[in-house]
Amino acid sequence: MEKVIDGEKLTIPTHVAVIMDGNGRWAKKRLMPRNFGHKAGAKAIERISSDAKELGIKYLTVYAFSTENWKRSVEEVSGIMNILRDYLDICIKDAEKNRMRVRVLGDRTALDKDIIDKIEELEGVTSVYDEFNFNIAINYGGRDDIRRGIEKILADYKEGKLDGNITEALISSYLDTKDMPDPDLLIRTSGELRLSNFLIWQLAYTEFYFTDCLWPDFDKDELIKAIRYYNGRDRRYGGVK
Numbered sequence: 001m002e003k004v005i006d007g008e009k010l011t012i013p014t015h016v017a018v019i020m021d022g023n024g025r026w027a028k029k030r031l032m033p034r035n036f037g038h039k040a041g042a043k044a045i046e047r048i049s050s051d052a053k054e055l056g057i058k059y060l061t062v063y064a065f066s067t068e069n070w071k072r073s074v075e076e077v078s079g080i081m082n083i084l085r086d087y088l089d090i091c092i093k094d095a096e097k098n099r100m101r102v103r104v105l106g107d108r109t110a111l112d113k114d115i116i117d118k119i120e121e122l123e124g125v126t127s128v129y130d131e132f133n134f135n136i137a138i139n140y141g142g143r144d145d146i147r148r149g150i151e152k153i154l155a156d157y158k159e160g161k162l163d164g165n166i167t168e169a170l171i172s173s174y175l176d177t178k179d180m181p182d183p184d185l186l187i188r189t190s191g192e193l194r195l196s197n198f199l200i201w202q203l204a205y206t207e208f209y210f211t212d213c214l215w216p217d218f219d220k221d222e223l224i225k226a227i228r229y230y231n232g233r234d235r236r237y238g239g240v241k
């Protein structure tokens with residue numbers, strides 16, 4: 001869809017994915033512990049989800065906690081999980097206000113039961129909404145997503161539900177992002193230039209936007225900058241125009 005923003009007509013990407021990086025550095029600059037930055041990062045998620053809906057983005061997927069993040073200190077992981085607990089409660093209220101459906105990507109079996117219960121409640125309550133789709137990747141890894149998808153394909157094949165014809169569409173239908181369009185735009189904050197095992201199947205033809213802005217400072221203006229960059233790209237999907 002197209003939208004006029006500050007007098008400029010822009011094509012709005014349908015699906016935006018975000019690697020939210022820089023919480024720890026943001027806190028360090030303020031001589032505060034890393035979890036102070038993670039709390040600020042959670043506030044930024046609240047802002048950006050509302051901004052994304054307002055701008056006309058239909059799907060927003062954020063990378064909250066990776067399968068590799070368990071390697072961090074016990075103190076930091078515990079702090080992140082407590083922030084997540086609080087955020088999931090807040091998210092139910094935000095979902096009602098923004099009419100947004102919330103889904104959690106990743107292997108939730110490794111999470112504490114109370115967090116799993118909160119996730120299931122949030123997904124259940126928001127399943128009636130369809131104006132905006134907000135996806136939170138928790139204990140998510142792109143390779144693990146594919147691995148789990150293959151396990152499900154093999155199980156269905158053994159039960160006779162599949163005929164053995166493996167297509168890209170079939171694989172996509174077994175990933176955490178099934179029934180969603182692939183991201184049009186990936187944003188990574190804090191100046192890092194890597195995917196960090198995020199949506200590696202789904203990002204095959206996504207446009208990448210990297211910014212030095214630390215995630216807690218990312219706001220609507222920064223999001224519009226990313227959309228402007230997206231509008232300057234020539235998307236050919238391997239073809240020739």
